[in-house]
Amino acid sequence: MTCLLRKSLRTKALSPFLHKLVGNSSESHHTLASTCWFWCHQSSHSLPQKTNPCFSSNSIPSSRFSNALLQIRFWVSEAAATEPSTSDGLTVQKILANNWNILDENDGDWKSHAAAVAQSINLIKRRLQWEKLKVRLDMLSFQLGKEDLWDDPVRAGKISREHGSLLGKMKEVNALEQELLEHIDMIKLAREENDADLESESLKVLLNMRRDAKEKELEALLAGEQDSCSCYIEVQAGAGGTESMDWASMVMQMYKSWAQRRGYKVTLMDEMPGEIAGIKRATIKVDGEFAFGYVKAEIGVHRLVRISPFDSNKRRHTSFAAVAVIPILGDGSTHVQINESDLRIERFRAGGPGGQHANTTDSAVRIVHIPTGVTATCQNERSQHQNKASAMAVLQSRLDQLEMARQAKFNAQHTESLTDITWGSQIRSYVLHPYRMVKDLRTNYEVSDPDSVLEGDLDGFILSYLSASLDKEDDA
Amino acid sequence: MKLTLSSVYRPHSFPKLLNCSSFGILGRPFCSSALSSSPTCVKPQVPLFLRPPIYSTKLCDLKKWHDWAKGVSLSIGSTFVQSDNGADSNMLCRELKWLMEDAVEDHSLGMEDDDRVKMRIDIEELYCLWTQRVQERRPFQYVVGCEHWRDLVLSVQEGVLIPRPETELVVDFVSDVVSENEDLRSGVWADLGTGSGALAIGICGVLGSEGGRVIATDLSPVAVAVATYNVQRYCLQDKIDLREGSWFEPLKDMEGKLAGLVSNPPYIPSEDISGLQAEVGRHEPRLALDGGIEGMDALHHLCVGAALMLKPGGFFAFETNGEQQCCALVDYIKSRSGRSFCNLEIRADFAGIQRFVIGFHQ
Numbered sequence: 001m002t003c004l005l006r007k008s009l010r011t012k013a014l015s016p017f018l019h020k021l022v023g024n025s026s027e028s029h030h031t032l033a034s035t036c037w038f039w040c041h042q043s044s045h046s047l048p049q050k051t052n053p054c055f056s057s058n059s060i061p062s063s064r065f066s067n068a069l070l071q072i073r074f075w076v077s078e079a080a081a082t083e084p085s086t087s088d089g090l091t092v093q094k095i096l097a098n099n100w101n102i103l104d105e106n107d108g109d110w111k112s113h114a115a116a117v118a119q120s121i122n123l124i125k126r127r128l129q130w131e132k133l134k135v136r137l138d139m140l141s142f143q144l145g146k147e148d149l150w151d152d153p154v155r156a157g158k159i160s161r162e163h164g165s166l167l168g169k170m171k172e173v174n175a176l177e178q179e180l181l182e183h184i185d186m187i188k189l190a191r192e193e194n195d196a197d198l199e200s201e202s203l204k205v206l207l208n209m210r211r212d213a214k215e216k217e218l219e220a221l222l223a224g225e226q227d228s229c230s231c232y233i234e235v236q237a238g239a240g241g242t243e244s245m246d247w248a249s250m251v252m253q254m255y256k257s258w259a260q261r262r263g264y265k266v267t268l269m270d271e272m273p274g275e276i277a278g279i280k281r282a283t284i285k286v287d288g289e290f291a292f293g294y295v296k297a298e299i300g301v302h303r304l305v306r307i308s309p310f311d312s313n314k315r316r317h318t319s320f321a322a323v324a325v326i327p328i329l330g331d332g333s334t335h336v337q338i339n340e341s342d343l344r345i346e347r348f349r350a351g352g353p354g355g356q357h358a359n360t361t362d363s364a365v366r367i368v369h370i371p372t373g374v375t376a377t378c379q380n381e382r383s384q385h386q387n388k389a390s391a392m393a394v395l396q397s398r399l400d401q402l403e404m405a406r407q408a409k410f411n412a413q414h415t416e417s418l419t420d421i422t423w424g425s426q427i428r429s430y431v432l433h434p435y436r437m438v439k440d441l442r443t444n445y446e447v448s449d450p451d452s453v454l455e456g457d458l459d460g461f462i463l464s465y466l467s468a469s470l471d472k473e474d475d476a
Numbered sequence: 477m478k479l480t481l482s483s484v485y486r487p488h489s490f491p492k493l494l495n496c497s498s499f500g501i502l503g504r505p506f507c508s509s510a511l512s513s514s515p516t517c518v519k520p521q522v523p524l525f526l527r528p529p530i531y532s533t534k535l536c537d538l539k540k541w542h543d544w545a546k547g548v549s550l551s552i553g554s555t556f557v558q559s560d561n562g563a564d565s566n567m568l569c570r571e572l573k574w575l576m577e578d579a580v581e582d583h584s585l586g587m588e589d590d591d592r593v594k595m596r597i598d599i600e601e602l603y604c605l606w607t608q609r610v611q612e613r614r615p616f617q618y619v620v621g622c623e624h625w626r627d628l629v630l631s632v633q634e635g636v637l638i639p640r641p642e643t644e645l646v647v648d649f650v651s652d653v654v655s656e657n658e659d660l661r662s663g664v665w666a667d668l669g670t671g672s673g674a675l676a677i678g679i680c681g682v683l684g685s686e687g688g689r690v691i692a693t694d695l696s697p698v699a700v701a702v703a704t705y706n707v708q709r710y711c712l713q714d715k716i717d718l719r720e721g722s723w724f725e726p727l728k729d730m731e732g733k734l735a736g737l738v739s740n741p742p743y744i745p746s747e748d749i750s751g752l753q754a755e756v757g758r759h760e761p762r763l764a765l766d767g768g769i770e771g772m773d774a775l776h777h778l779c780v781g782a783a784l785m786l787k788p789g790g791f792f793a794f795e796t797n798g799e800q801q802c803c804a805l806v807d808y809i810k811s812r813s814g815r816s817f818c819n820l821e822i823r824a825d826f827a828g829i830q831r832f833v834i835g836f837h838q
Binding site for chain 2: 053235273345346347352353354355356357359361362363365381382383384385386
């Protein structure tokens with residue numbers, strides 16, 4: 001039995017060993033390179049008010065392209081009203097219409113780079129739902145202009161935050177667009193003047209833009225209101241006893257590894273172990289920017305087919321595990337008000353007379369929100385006080401989510417990420433026998449190496465789902 | 477009774493004044509003996525997690541120890557639960573995780589088997605410690621030398637009661653009371669039989685930096701030494717006054733002046749002591765547990781004293797053995813000094829057991 005158990009644990013190389021044991025409590029928190037970094041990075045160049053944004057070297061006398069800059073300045077001031085274009089009237093749309101060949105990055109063809117950037121801009125705009133975004137922004141600006149705005153400070157704060165965030169997104173894309181055209185102008189100018197240095201310099205900038213824009217495409221997938229939040233992941237074993245409890249713990253391990261690879265901080269909040277192996281249910285907290293944006297793609301039922309190590313007859317079993325994801329709203333968001341008197345706080349595992357009679361390190365706490373029946377449990381902390389605080393945080397997020405779901409009924413835009421998880425909503429199949437494959441039933445994205453997926457290589461699944469779901473919204 | 481017991485616990489060579497050098501963090505050799513029922517030295521031990529990481533061991537050796545310790549824990553099953561409501565395998569495994577947390581300095585990823593891990597304790601000692609935990613039923617908190625209590629991490633060692641989760645609520649009661657009464661917030665509070673200093677430090681926290689002081693007393697010199705260490709760790713020397721002595725004896729100067737009085741006194745009936753959970757009965761100080769025949773000796777003494785020491789409007793909260801003692805104590809207060817107290821209330825702990833008696837001085 002121990003042998004079987006060990007096999008089923010699928011413990012990988014020993015490197016994450018300490019992590020698993022100590023729950024990563026001391027792990028420092030890094031933000032995701034491909035997401036946060038990009039937005040910040042972007043603001044460091046490309047803003048129109050900077051006179052010389054593209055050249056760090058002083059070798060080029062500024063008078064040489066003052067002409068071009070003047071033209072650029074001219075259209076920058078008009079940018080809000082007219083579509084940005086180069087001096088000879090080239091726009092992003094026209095670049096796309098030209099169907100320039102997009103070559104490999106290493107081929108130093110400016111048209112190829114420009115077309116790639118233009119394509120990215122187009123995709124980003126689509127993912128951000130550009131036209132809707134503009135309408136929404138106009139609506140918010142109108143609201144902000146109203147005199148009675150601050151009569152309701154909570155609502156006003158919400159409007160001004162959303163306005164700021166949408167405006168920021170719009171400005172960034174506009175800036176990217178302008179920068180592209182700016183450099184096309186620059187290259188044309190360099191060619192006219194036969195300045196090889198200037199040309200290669202501009203080419204280099206275009207290439208960088210091409211790479212940046214590629215990352216920004218990813219970023220645009222995570223433009224939802226709660227996408228930047230940290231989140232809780234809950235995994236629950238389906239029917240089927242030990243085999244499905246083992247599957248639930250494999251799924252949880254998969255998310256822990258994924259999150260650690262991504263540089264997120266993972267904390268175990270609550271875990272109900274199975275009698276023989278695995279877990280009946282567990283909750284982890286994933287801390288870091290855009291955690292919710294990514295993990296929301298995992299909501300649903302995950303199905304495993306394998307020869308069960310717990311079946312002495314070596315039969316093939318199918319097991320299910322349900323995954324729920326709850327965003328942890330930031331301080332700026334409006335939280336559901338919880339009345340202290342609506343709560344019942346319980347010691348989770350009470351027994352005996354307690355007090356001085358018992359020395360127990362078990363200080364698990366369960367909080368019941370009486371009006372809704374929503375509960376939250378935490379047992380991972382070392383003091384009851386901390387368990388209570390953590391359980392309260394989980395409860396708060398659950399009630400917030402409930403409220404969001406309620407509001408989502410009036411706002412169809414949100415329902416996508418808030419699908420109620422029922423055992424019917426199967427999203428992915430993991431087959432270890434008779435063949436080996438992991439397939440997402442929503443996107444048909446599939447991988448023939450289940451081990452790598454179970455070790456946390458989920459990005460392909462997540463990104464294909466996110467882009468597919470945005471495309472779907474687009475069609476609608 | 478207190479005095480007779482004290483002769484057992486008072487070491488002959490106890491220095492009356494603790495000098496500061498006894499609190500150095502560095503270099504105290506680890507004491508591996510499970511029982512130190514006769515503390516000849518009241519130099520407080522440094523909790524494991526605060527010791528310097530001067531040891532190192534190969535990751536594979538640490539893993540070997542961990543597998544061994546886990547195996548030992550799993551072999552326990554529910555044996556302890558059945559014998560005396562002790563820990564089960566799950567609990568032991570969680571404790572094991574915490575022991576790792578405290579013992580290992582470096583939890584970074586990407587280590588290989590042959591890489592060395594920095595440790596706060598020798599790997600050999602870890603084997604000793606886990607054997608003590610499982611075989612001798614030494615309380616986990618003594619093993620790691622600390623207890624996480626509320627948002628505090630308190631040093632504990634043999635000779636000092638490990639603060640219980642239930643007792644955390646007393647601080648909440650005080651917090652509620654002072655939140656609507658500035659006079660009580662800025663007054664002097666007392667925690668009698670402070671042990672590790674948990675209640676005193678917790679209350680000091682809710683009184684806030686602008687609030688009053690706390691006087692904490694304990695008969696046991698080990699407790700006073702450990703409480704002093706904890707108070708210093710939270711830099712509350714100026715706010716918490718530790719006094720050695722039995723109950724109200726060190727408080728003669730405070731008669732009628734206390735804004736509040738709290739205590740988690742010994743309340744277990746003497747005859748129950750022998751049947752206690754092994755971690756408690758075999759390892760924790762009887763002085764802090766045994767409340768006399770009915771378990772109410774100290775509680776009665778505290779109620780009588782409270783009437784004398786509290787100022788008008790002053791608040792008290794006492795922890796008891798449960799519903800029976802709560803009711804008996806309320807009756808006792810009403811019959812003995814009915815007019816001295818008002819708003820008497822019995823409060824339950826999170827397990828639903830009526831645990832505390834609280835009230836105000838008239």
